[in-house]
Amino acid sequence: MGLFRNKEIVRILFINIAITFVAAVIGFFLRGGLFSILIVAFSSIIIAVNLFNDYKRYRRISELGQEIDGVLHGKENIDFTSYEEGELAILSSEIQKMTIRLREQREALQQDKLYLADSIADISHQLRTPLTSMNLITSLLSKSELSLKERRELVSELSGLLGRIDWLVASLLKISRLDAGTVEFKREKVKLKDLIKRSSEPIAVAMDLREQRLIIDIQEEAEYLGDIHWSSEALGNIIKNSVEHTPSGGEIYIKGSENTIYTEIIIEDNGKGIDPEDIPHLFERFYRGKNSSPNSIGIGLALARMIVTEQNGTIKVENRREGGARFIIRFYKGII
DSSP: OGGGGOHHHHHHHHHHHHHHHHHHHHHHHHHOHHHHHHHHHHHHHHHHHHHHHHHHHHHHHHHHHHHHHHHHTTOOOOOOTTOOSHHHHHHHHHHHHHHHHHHHHHHHHHHHHHHHHHHHHHHHHHHHHHHHHHHHHHHHHTOTTOOHHHHHHHHHHHHHHHHHHHHHHHHHHHHHHHHHTOOOOOOEEEEHHHHHHHHHGGGHHHHHHTTOEEEEEEOTTOEEEEOHHHHHHHHHHHHHHHHHTSOTTOEEEEEEEEOSSEEEEEEEEOSSOOOTTTGGGTTSTTOOOTTOOTTOOSOHHHHHHHHHHHTTEEEEEEEOTTSSEEEEEEEESSOO
16 A cells, blocks of 8 residues: 555554553553453544545645646646645645746747747848858959959958948847846946947947038936946947938937936937837847838847846837937936
């Protein structure tokens, strides 16, 4: 019998038998044989009832174990409501919570797998396009009849494609670090003027080539608590996006202010604006809107949002009434 494989049950049974035996001997000497027989009979009934209850409990535990095994093998519909007695009710309740949690984790892992597969497909597509162009340029460079001017143009184009791949790989590595939670953001007081200067400097050449004007209006002592290195990465991507979507001779406006609740940075342009259908998806990875440039990859704004969010901030985008897009970044001073 499986019940007697439990050493604790066997030990308690022997203790009960020993107590019954001692009580029967004492009863025999004090009250006679009939009283001793009554003690043995009464004790036997109690032992039998206890063994029966233990047997029922072990059978229910065995059934519960089979249900758990069913969970491990993918069984979905499991009814724990039948376990309504004592400790088993508590145990079944905790197991039910565990199975629900395991099911949620399994579904989350499945979604992560699908997302990873989609991301890998997107990454391979983004890499394949410039690599194909580079192979074509390399084959063209091998031709002896090319002029020096043509070679320089091809080398310049090749250099641009290499830079695009380098930026893509670097951005993907940053996103992966943010996803893994391995980035430690500094919590330092940063002047908005210093942040805007650092963020806009890499875009200055591109703006000059497009004859665009950068207009900055920053509150004198405005500052926020965060990491200037990562924040300039985020703002730089937003400014770059505005430059790409603003026509030649256009203007980029950057305003900054601070109040008791948050520090706000507003980046505006006078370009075509954003298609209303694109606004809800603009910060999704690899999303390319209807007005995106041919060289757009779709990870710059996603990276910007991740960086801002990690520093207790928010970022949203909207269209201006006058035309163009408006990005609003807020770094909050309290937990939001």
